Amino acid sequence: MSAVTQDTAVSTGRITRAFIYLVLILFALFYLLPLYVMGVNSLKPLQEITGGNMMALPSEWTLDPWRSAWSTAQIGVEPTGLKPYFLNSILMVVPAVAISTIIGALNGYVLTKWRFRGDTWVFGLMLFSCFIPFQIVLIPMAVVLGKLGLAGTVPGLILVHVVYGIGFTTLYFRNYYASFPTELVRAAMIDGAGFFRIFWRILLPVSGPIAVVSVIWQFTNIWNDFLFGVSFGGTSQPMTVALNNLVQSSTGVKEYNVHFAGAILAALPTLLVYIVAGRYFVRGLMAGSVKG
Amino acid sequence: MGFLDIRNVTKSYGPVEVLHRIDIAVEEGEFLVLVGPSGCGKSTLLNMIAGLEGISGGEIAIKGRVVNGVHPSKRNIAMVFQSYALYPNMTVGQNMTFGLEMHGVPKPERDRALADVAKLLQIDHLLDRKPGQLSGGQRQRVAMGRALVRNPDVFLFDEPLSNLDAKLRVDMRTEIKKLHQKLKTTIVYVTHDQIEALTLSTRIAVMNKGHVQQLGTPKEIYDTPANLFVATFMGSPAMNIVPATVVIENGHPHAAITDADGTPRYLRFSQANLAAWEGKPILLGIRPEAITDPEGADRKSGNIQPFTYRVTVTEPAGSDTFVTMTLSGRDTIARMRADANVAAGQTFDFAVNMEKAVAFDPTTEERITP
Numbered sequence: 001m002s003a004v005t006q007d008t009a010v011s012t013g014r015i016t017r018a019f020i021y022l023v024l025i026l027f028a029l030f031y032l033l034p035l036y037v038m039g040v041n042s043l044k045p046l047q048e049i050t051g052g053n054m055m056a057l058p059s060e061w062t063l064d065p066w067r068s069a070w071s072t073a074q075i076g077v078e079p080t081g082l083k084p085y086f087l088n089s090i091l092m093v094v095p096a097v098a099i100s101t102i103i104g105a106l107n108g109y110v111l112t113k114w115r116f117r118g119d120t121w122v123f124g125l126m127l128f129s130c131f132i133p134f135q136i137v138l139i140p141m142a143v144v145l146g147k148l149g150l151a152g153t154v155p156g157l158i159l160v161h162v163v164y165g166i167g168f169t170t171l172y173f174r175n176y177y178a179s180f181p182t183e184l185v186r187a188a189m190i191d192g193a194g195f196f197r198i199f200w201r202i203l204l205p206v207s208g209p210i211a212v213v214s215v216i217w218q219f220t221n222i223w224n225d226f227l228f229g230v231s232f233g234g235t236s237q238p239m240t241v242a243l244n245n246l247v248q249s250s251t252g253v254k255e256y257n258v259h260f261a262g263a264i265l266a267a268l269p270t271l272l273v274y275i276v277a278g279r280y281f282v283r284g285l286m287a288g289s290v291k292g
Numbered sequence: 293m294g295f296l297d298i299r300n301v302t303k304s305y306g307p308v309e310v311l312h313r314i315d316i317a318v319e320e321g322e323f324l325v326l327v328g329p330s331g332c333g334k335s336t337l338l339n340m341i342a343g344l345e346g347i348s349g350g351e352i353a354i355k356g357r358v359v360n361g362v363h364p365s366k367r368n369i370a371m372v373f374q375s376y377a378l379y380p381n382m383t384v385g386q387n388m389t390f391g392l393e394m395h396g397v398p399k400p401e402r403d404r405a406l407a408d409v410a411k412l413l414q415i416d417h418l419l420d421r422k423p424g425q426l427s428g429g430q431r432q433r434v435a436m437g438r439a440l441v442r443n444p445d446v447f448l449f450d451e452p453l454s455n456l457d458a459k460l461r462v463d464m465r466t467e468i469k470k471l472h473q474k475l476k477t478t479i480v481y482v483t484h485d486q487i488e489a490l491t492l493s494t495r496i497a498v499m500n501k502g503h504v505q506q507l508g509t510p511k512e513i514y515d516t517p518a519n520l521f522v523a524t525f526m527g528s529p530a531m532n533i534v535p536a537t538v539v540i541e542n543g544h545p546h547a548a549i550t551d552a553d554g555t556p557r558y559l560r561f562s563q564a565n566l567a568a569w570e571g572k573p574i575l576l577g578i579r580p581e582a583i584t585d586p587e588g589a590d591r592k593s594g595n596i597q598p599f600t601y602r603v604t605v606t607e608p609a610g611s612d613t614f615v616t617m618t619l620s621g622r623d624t625i626a627r628m629r630a631d632a633n634v635a636a637g638q639t640f641d642f643a644v645n646m647e648k649a650v651a652f653d654p655t656t657e658e659r660i661t662p
Contacts (some may be wrong), residue, residue, distance in 0.1 A: 186344050187377035187438075192365030192394035201390075205381035 042260035049256045065257035069246070069265060073258050076245045082262055084244035089223060091154050092238055093269075096161040097218040103162070104169020104214055105207060109199050111170070112177040114186045123174060129167035134227045137164075145232055152234015160232060161222045169214045174261060176210035177203065214281035220270050237267050295320040295478055296341070296446055297570065300350035303336055303502075311336060311412045311502045313350070318495075319444075321476045326368065327489035328499035329525070334482045335450060337499075341480060342371050342448050354445055358551075365394070370439035371448040374455060378423035378438075385410075385419035388438045411441045412471075423609045430461050449481040466493060490514065496523045514579075516650065520657040523577050523650065527615065532624040535654070536576040538569040545569070547651070549577045549620050556600070562595045562647045569594070574660065575652040582616065582645040583626035585634070589643040599642040606636050615640070 012020070041049055042065050044058035071081035110116075111123050141160060142151065150156030180203065188198045229238040243266045247259045294317030303311035311333045318324050339345040341352055352357050359367050370391070375614075378387050388409065389402045397405075410416040413433045423431055432452065439447055453461045455486040469492055472479060483489055489496050491509045496512060498521070500503045506518035517523035519571050523531045536547040539558065545566040546558040560574075563630035566574075582590075589596045604623075605616040613628040626642060651660045 181375055181377065183373045183375050183377040184366075184379060186342075187371065187373060188340060188370065188379070188390070189344065190371050191366045191391035191438075192443075195391075197394070202379055202381075 021124045031171075035174055038260045038264055042069075042257055044257055045256055046253070046257050062203070065255070065261040066265075068255070069258045069262035073255070073262065075242050076249075076276025080179065082242050082246065083240060085237060086265065087231075088154060088236045089239040089269075090283045092157045092236075093219060093222045094160070096158045096165070096222050097215055098163055100162045100165035100169050100218055101211060101214045102172075105204070105211070106199065107166065107170040108175075108177045109203055111174045112180070113182060113198075113203075114195070123170070123243075126167045126170045129164075130171065132166075138231055140226075142231065151232065152236065156232055156234075157228060157236070157238070160228050161218075161225070164228075165218050165221070166239070168217060170193055172214050174209050176207065182205070195260060210281055212277045216273055216277055219273050223270050231281045262287070294318050294320070295355060296480070297353040297356075298337070298341070298350075299336055299353070301337070301340065301343065301347060301352060302349035303333070303340060304348040309348075310504065311340075311348075314504055316497055316504065316507060318478060320478055320618070323472050323479045323481065323492060323494045325481045325483060325489040325493035325496045326499055327486055327496055327526075328505075331482060332499040333502040334484075334499050336593070337450055338450055338480060339595045341376075341446070342369055343367055344451045347615050353588070361602065365391075368401065368445045368523075369448055370442050370444040370446075371436045371450065372403055372439050372452045372646065374451040376423075376435040376452075376455075378431060378458055380423055380432055383420050383422055383435050384415065384426070384437075387423065387434060388419075391442045393440065405441050405443070409437045412435045413439070414496075414526075428456050429464065432456060436468075440475075443479065447479045449479065451483055452481075453483070454485070468492060485526065496526075498633055499524060515648065516659065517577070518659055520575065520577075520652050523652070527579060529580050529625045529627075531577045532622070534578070534619045534622055534624060535573060536620065537573050538566055538571065538651075540567060540570050547649070548572070557599065559597045559599065559644055559646055559649070560595065561649065561651070563651070563660075566651060569651075569660065572577075573654055575654050576625075577650040577652060577656075578644065579648055580625045580627040580650040582646070583624070584643050585628055585632045586641060586643040588629045590645050590647075593645045593647045597644045597645045597646050598641055601642060601643045602639045603634055606634050606641065 037054060040057060042053060043061055043063070045060055045062055048056075048058060048060070057277040059153070069082055072079055075082065075085065081097050107126070111119050145156045145159070148156070149158075150159060151268075184202055185198055188202050193201060224240060225238070226240040226244065228242045230244075233241055236243055246262050264269045296318040298314055298316040298318075301311065301314045302340070308490075314337060325338060330333050331488070333510050336345060336534070340347050342357065343362060347360050347410065351360050353359065354367055354369070358396055378384075381388065382390065385406055389406050392405060393404045406419070407416070410419060413436060415430065415433050415437060418426060418430060418434070423434065423625070426434065432455075435452065447625050448467075453464055455466060465488060472492075481488075481492060489498075490513075493510055495509055496513050497507045500521050506522045513522060514525055517531070518525065520533065524533065533548060534547075536559075538561075539546050539556075540550045541558060545561045545564065547561060548556045548558055550556055583599075587594075601617050603615055603617055604617060607614040607616070608630065611630055613630055613632055613634065614630055615626040615632075616625070618626050628634060652658065653660055
């Protein structure tokens with residue numbers, strides 16, 4: 001007796017299938033090539049890079065470039081390595097992501113379940129903020145940060161990123177909550193739950209997928225941001241700015257192996273977030289479009 | 293003064309008034325059904341009782357206390373929603389006690405109330421499950437359980453059965469009725485299903501276009517509909533409405549129906565007051581079950597009129613056979629016993645129970661009252 005298959009894919013012959021996999025593997029290899037180059041070259045002494053093939057595996061394996069990039073490399077005028085900047089980035093990105101996600105969730109909750117006159121306008125304006133290029137707000141933002149006394153500090157950067165992120169997070173949560181049955185909110189109201197209680201007990205527990213989307217989006221954007229960091233970072237510049245200072249320095253020998261290690265270090269946290277939460281990301285993006 | 297008083301209540305959205313001066317007094321223990329087509333304002337009225345929608349004019353009082361502007365949770369009401377609105381992240385038990393928890397009832401007391409209601413509704417074995425793991429009928433029970441646990445003054449049901457399949461709907465209907473008879477609670481129940489309205493209620497408010505068309509017991513609504521809307525909305529198949537003229541024969545008012553070939557046929561009215569309408573057109577309303585074969589006619593009726601007519605279509609429906617004929621250009625349905633010997637195209641001897649017939653004024657569409 002043959003089992004009933006739930007396979008909905010088009011059935012193909014063995015040769016076609018082999019061909020498809022071959023093509024896919026080739027594409028994957030091509031796509032992974034830069035990562036390979038970075039990885040391999042960050043593990044070689046500098047002479048091997050300057051003297052020979054970038055594609056070859058190291059003949060002498062070493063972790064020195066990584067140590068150097070992390071703690072001793074010359075960043076601007078200080079030989080501090082990327083470590084303090086990495087810390088700056090973490091101190092900036094964690095609160096900025098958390099705050100903008102929470103505010104976005106609250107906004108989405110209010111815009112869908114506590115509708116008020118003109119709410120579509122408010123939402124429209126917030127959406128509009130997603131389309132404002134960073135460069136336009138630099139000067140006004142600098143003035144505001146200066147007046148608040150937050151210029152050149154981590155809290156200042158957090159504020160900038162929160163303000164910039166709210167548009168996106170509100171969009172995510174509003175669209176997610178729009179498909180959340182309003183009858184549940186009404187039932188909770190009759191049951192005696194207040195504004196925050198309904199949010200906390202009824203909506204938040206089912207917001208997992210969209211929260212992941214919001215966190216990944218915000219984390220990647222804020223972590224990778226260079227312009228705000230370099231403009232408002234002052235003495236507490238984030239990782240991206242430090243990496244730039246490391247790679248773009250025009251004096252001395254270009255230590256490519258250290259640069260590669262530094263670049264991987266800078267990309268590592270976002271990579272980690274994608275690996276840990278990536279499948280929820282896709283699931284969250286699809287939520288609402290397909291029921292169940 | 294009733295237990296739940298709806299006095300002169302109106303609802304407007306901007307300049308548009310959607311509910312016009314609704315006046316209903318519900319007694320304690322009554323089962324009031326608000327029934328009407330979609331958009332008639334029945335759900336809006338229910339939401340106003342619940343406090344989920346504001347009241348534009350008039351007042352609503354529960355147990356003598358005016359609740360206009362009182363928060364839904366402080367009205368001591370409970371509501372069962374059409375979609376059940378069970379909290380998906382909580383277990384059945386948590387769902388049912390959430391309201392008590394929000395009202396600060398201590399845990400032992402909550403557990404006791406939960407156990408009582410779960411036993412009553414036979415859902416004790418489901419308490420640890422999530423709503424997503426339940427069938428439609430079970431969810432329905434949980435939704436009712438959540439309302440019952442709070443022991444409220446008034447229960448509000450918003451089309452609670454419309455998401456169930458046909459068979460389950462009939463079962464749950466009986467269940468709700470049993471529950472009401474057992475607990476003697478006050479219930480306001482919204483539905484668009486007239487059968488639900490007739491079977492469940494102690495009183496029905498038939499609504500259309502924001503007006504209460506008629507408020508009365510199921511029997512009053514069914515036998516003496518106030519107007520054409522109520523007559524055709526309540527009952528399935530709908531009441532037959534046939535244009536007729538009142539003529540006086542032997543001192544009695546008769547309904548004269550013009551045949552397809554132009555010959556008039558007379559059906560004697562039981563109501564003598566219709567004599568005042570002599571020579572005027574009326575709309576004659578006859579329920580399908582008042583037109584039968586002579587053997588199936590109601591023996592208690594004092595006014596069975598014979599009526600021979602050509603049958604257009606017969607529709608056997610198991611328990612009954614519906615027979616269609618064309619009177620004054622209108623399809624008219626008669627409800628026969630299943631084994632009545634009728635065939636399409638033949639002429640057949642019908643018996644019309646004119647005691648059950650009603651007459652409507654064709655211009656105002658109101659029933660002509662004795």
